[in-house]
Amino acid sequence: MSLQVELDLTRGDFRLQVELQLGPGLTALFGPSGCGKTTLLQVIAGLIQPKQVAGELRGKIQLGERLLFASNQRICLPPRERRVGMVFQDLRLFPHRRVADNLLYGYELVPEKRRKLEPAQVIEALELGSLLARPATEISGGERQRVALGRAILAMPELLLMDEPLAAVDLPRRRQILPYLRWVQETLEIPILYVSHALPEILELTTEIIVMDGGKVVGSGEVFETLGRTLHGALAEPFSTETTLKVQVENSLEDGSATWGWIGGQRVVLPFQALSPGYLGRVALGPEDVMLAKSELTQVSARNQLHGEVVRFSPLHGRQLVHVRLGEGAVVLAELTQNAIEDLGLELGSRVNCVIKTSAFRWVMGK
Amino acid sequence: MTLVALLSPEELSALGLSIQVGLAATLLSLPFALVLAFWLARSRSRWTVLIDALVIMPMILPPVVVGYLLLIAFGRQGFIGAFLYEQLGLSLAYSWSGAALAAGILAFPLMVRSMREALESVDPGLEEAAATLGAGRLRVFFSISMPLAYRGILAGCSLAFARALGEFGATITFAGNLEGETRTLPLAIYSAMQEPGQYPTAWRLTCLSIALSLTATILCELLLRRQRRERRR
Numbered sequence: 001m002s003l004q005v006e007l008d009l010t011r012g013d014f015r016l017q018v019e020l021q022l023g024p025g026l027t028a029l030f031g032p033s034g035c036g037k038t039t040l041l042q043v044i045a046g047l048i049q050p051k052q053v054a055g056e057l058r059g060k061i062q063l064g065e066r067l068l069f070a071s072n073q074r075i076c077l078p079p080r081e082r083r084v085g086m087v088f089q090d091l092r093l094f095p096h097r098r099v100a101d102n103l104l105y106g107y108e109l110v111p112e113k114r115r116k117l118e119p120a121q122v123i124e125a126l127e128l129g130s131l132l133a134r135p136a137t138e139i140s141g142g143e144r145q146r147v148a149l150g151r152a153i154l155a156m157p158e159l160l161l162m163d164e165p166l167a168a169v170d171l172p173r174r175r176q177i178l179p180y181l182r183w184v185q186e187t188l189e190i191p192i193l194y195v196s197h198a199l200p201e202i203l204e205l206t207t208e209i210i211v212m213d214g215g216k217v218v219g220s221g222e223v224f225e226t227l228g229r230t231l232h233g234a235l236a237e238p239f240s241t242e243t244t245l246k247v248q249v250e251n252s253l254e255d256g257s258a259t260w261g262w263i264g265g266q267r268v269v270l271p272f273q274a275l276s277p278g279y280l281g282r283v284a285l286g287p288e289d290v291m292l293a294k295s296e297l298t299q300v301s302a303r304n305q306l307h308g309e310v311v312r313f314s315p316l317h318g319r320q321l322v323h324v325r326l327g328e329g330a331v332v333l334a335e336l337t338q339n340a341i342e343d344l345g346l347e348l349g350s351r352v353n354c355v356i357k358t359s360a361f362r363w364v365m366g367k
Numbered sequence: 368m369t370l371v372a373l374l375s376p377e378e379l380s381a382l383g384l385s386i387q388v389g390l391a392a393t394l395l396s397l398p399f400a401l402v403l404a405f406w407l408a409r410s411r412s413r414w415t416v417l418i419d420a421l422v423i424m425p426m427i428l429p430p431v432v433v434g435y436l437l438l439i440a441f442g443r444q445g446f447i448g449a450f451l452y453e454q455l456g457l458s459l460a461y462s463w464s465g466a467a468l469a470a471g472i473l474a475f476p477l478m479v480r481s482m483r484e485a486l487e488s489v490d491p492g493l494e495e496a497a498a499t500l501g502a503g504r505l506r507v508f509f510s511i512s513m514p515l516a517y518r519g520i521l522a523g524c525s526l527a528f529a530r531a532l533g534e535f536g537a538t539i540t541f542a543g544n545l546e547g548e549t550r551t552l553p554l555a556i557y558s559a560m561q562e563p564g565q566y567p568t569a570w571r572l573t574c575l576s577i578a579l580s581l582t583a584t585i586l587c588e589l590l591l592r593r594q595r596r597e598r599r600r
Contacts, residue, residue, distance in 0.1 A: 047495050052411065079498035092496040096514050105510075106500030155500045 001158050003191045007043060007059035016040060016215040022159075022191035026181075028202040028223075029195045031212035037195045038089075040212070041161045044068075044193075045086050046079035063159050080109075085157030087165045091148040093136040099147055100132040106155025114156050117187070125183050126150045145177050153184055160184070160192045166201060178204055199227075200284070203243060224314030224321065243287070243333050244364055249279040258358060264326030269303040270361045282364040287321055289360035290334035293353045294344055304356040308332065310346055322346065324354055332356075378572060380547050381555035385532050385579075388463060388551055392471035392531040393524050396478050400523065404482035405508060409491065426476040434540025437469055441541070459541075466542040466549045470531035478527035481587075485519020485594055486512060522590035529583035532576070552576050 002023050009016040016036045029037050042048045043057065050057040050071065061069040068082050069075060085106075093102050107119060123129050126146045131139055136147065145165060152160060166177060182205070185192060193210075196202050202209060202223065210220040211227065219226045250260040250267070252275055259270045263283075270283060296305060308324035311331070315321075320341055322334045332354050336346075346352070374382065403422065407415055425433055441448040441459045451457040459465035489512050497507045513520065535553040542549040544558060556572045559565040 045499055047499070078503075079495070080501045080503050082499075083501075084499060086496070086499045088492065088496060090492065092490075092492050094493060094497075094511060105497065105502070109501040109506075151500065 001064045001190050003044075003159055003193075004060070004062045005040075005044065007040070007057070007061070009039070009043060009048075009055070009057045009059075011039075011055040014039075014215060016043075018212075018215075018217055020210060020217055020220065022193060024189045024191055025208070026185050026192040026194055026206040027208045027210055027220075028206050029193055029210050029212065030197070030199075030202065030227075033197075035212045036215040037212055038163055041086065041163050041193070041195065044159070045084045045161055046077060046082050047086075049076060049078075066158075083156065083158045085152035085155055085160045087148050087152050087160070087162040089163045089165065091144050091165070093144055093147055093151075095135075095137045097136055098132070099128065099134050099136055099139065102136050102147055103128065103132075103150050103154055105151060110156045116156060117154060119154060122150045122154055125187070126180050142176050146180060149177070149180065149184065153188060158190055160188070160190060162192065162194045164195050164197065166196070166198070181205060200244060224312075227314075243331070244282045244284045245330050245332070247281050247283050249275045249277055249281060251277050263306065264308070264328045264330030266306050266326060268306070268356075268361075269358045271358060271363065273363045283361040284364050285332065285356070285361055287333040287335035289356065290332055291355040292322065292324070292334050292336060292340075292344065292346070293355055294350075296353060297355060300355065302355045302357045304354075304358065306332065306354040306356065308352060308354060310348055310350045310352060312348065313341070313346075324352055326354075374571065375568070377546065378555065378568060378575075381550055381552050381572065382575060384463060384466075384547070384549075385551040388467045388470055388534075389528045389531040391464070391467035392474055392534075393478075393528045395467060396471045396475050396527060397524065400475060400478040400482055400527075401513075401520070404479050404523075405486050405512065407479070408483050408486040422479050423476050425472050430473060430534070430536025430538075431540050433472060434469060434537035437465075437472070437537065437541040441465065441468070461543045461545060461549065463542070463548050466534075466538045466551065467531075469537040469541045470534040471527075473534050473537055474527035474530040477530050478523045481523035481526055481591070482516070482520050485516035485523070488519070488594065489515045516594070518590045518594035522587040522594065525583045525587040525590070529580045529587070532579055532583070552579075 005020050007018045058071040067075050068077050209223045209226050211218050219229050245263050247261040252259040256272050259273050308326040311325045312323045320336050324332045443452050494507050497511050544554045556569050559569040
């Protein structure tokens with residue numbers, strides 16, 4: 001299944017001109033607020049129809065073999081016939097129905113031969129079993145997200161649009177839905193367009209990104225490459241390039257001074273967190289807090305020196321991000337100036353030490 | 368029961384007829400009012416202004432005018448009435464169903480107004496979500512909009528019922544004042560006042576009218592309060 005979009009929408013003095021193609025898998029849609037991301041999703045889902053626009057909407061939307069919209073052929077399917085699932089920013093669970101009824105609302109309208117997933121399968125994967133009989137208004141924020149996600153995929157969409165589904169949830173909880181999202185991505189072979197402002201979130205889900213600005217697609221492709229090319233002007237608003245790393249806890253010192261753990265097969269000292277040995281957690285690390293050295297430093301205050309190999313360089317808004325692979329799939333990003341890179345003679349494959357202070361790591365709670 | 372025992376057979380018949388006409392008028396208006404209220408609540412068409420004004424008309428016009436217009440349209444010589452009589456043998460003028468039609472038309476604006484308010488309080492985003500899940504308009508309406516607005520819809524019904532109970536002018540013009548057929552409470556009160564010595568009757572029926580309307584409006588107010596509370600959640 002693939003999606004092709006060519007749109008030209010004029011509404012007042014706002015103009016949305018978009019051409020894009022999506023294959024199966026998750027693509028992130030990134031851009032400043034007001035750039036037209038939500039409008040684009042609404043047009044694709046059919047929630048904005050040409051006759052409702054005080055202006056003009058032209059173009060073509062094709063999903064697989066099916067034309068959802070073609071202004072020159074006067075084709076415009078209503079939302080219910082588009083098979084485009086949507087997870088809204090405000091989730092929009094039906095407040096008067098139980099969780100189970102919410103989940104099955106779309107599923108029950110799908111003809112049997114198109115039902116590729118079983119409700120039981122989704123309920124198990126999204127861990128919703130214990131919530132089924134509860135009213136949709138009486139579950140927590142994270143649970144509501146999972147119900148909204150489950151409800152959308154049980155309607156057997158051929159395209160899934162997600163409009164910042166994590167925006168309404170506080171930061172520590174955001175992370176909890178990511179594993180479920182990965183499951184959706186692996187289980188459904190459909191294009192997923194995921195609007196997000198948060199780069200860490202995007203980096204955990206995908207390597208493909210589309211960047212929009214001022215109603216236009218200004219770049220698409222691999223995350224770092226695309227951001228490097230497009231981050232300028234209005235898009236240069238602050239955003240985080242923080243990455244997260246998996247940690248296995250070795251032990252937490254009883255005096256509360258530090259926690260020992262393993263990242264990418266190497267031993268690290270982290271800020272104290274009362275966790276039991278063997279616990280699998282995550283720490284966040286900003287690239288500006290990572291120093292690179294060509295050899296082991298002695299007599300240095302920073303407690304961690306992680307050995308790795310430079311696997312890529314990505315220019316980002318006048319800076320250089322150096323990607324260092326530690327082992328076991330762990331990658332640390334370090335921000336360096338072009339000058340420093342040249343002085344050290346860094347190139348792909350260079351062996352380096354990432355010098356990181358204990359306090360630069362921040363524990364990320366949740367899954 | 369004691370209250371009923373106090374009433375004469377004529378008064379009882381007026382009470383029964385009033386309730387019958389009121390219920391019929393409410394049920395008759397309900398489907399039309401629902402469709403119209405939903406359209407007014409959701410449509411962005413510029414015609415809503417005109418339709419809105421037309422819906423309120425029966426509330427503003429003198430009821431006698433409405434009754435007269437009904438007589439012209441639905442009387443046996445009327446362009447609709449003649450058709451109904453010839454094809455179906457139906458005669459609305461001077462019958463209780465005619466009284467129900469008149470009361471329904473007079474109660475219609477109130478019904479549409481409160482239903483519209485209730486439907487406007489339902490988040491259109493929920494209807495959109497249902498549409499992306501594959502639901503057509505009718506299904507969205509019956510599974511999302513109506514259940515979320517049902518208290519306001521019921522409030523509209525009870526208000527319309529109360530209004531229908533009090534209908535006088537259009538009823539007497541179009542359906543006449545026939546005992547046992549179209550003489551509802553207000554008409555019975557009016558008749559009692561025309562005859563000397565019938566003041567006690569007029570009084571009893573007046574108290575009955577007050578009790579009935581008060582019950583219906585209190586019910587309506589309770590429902591509306593709960594609907595508003597629901598919306599705030």
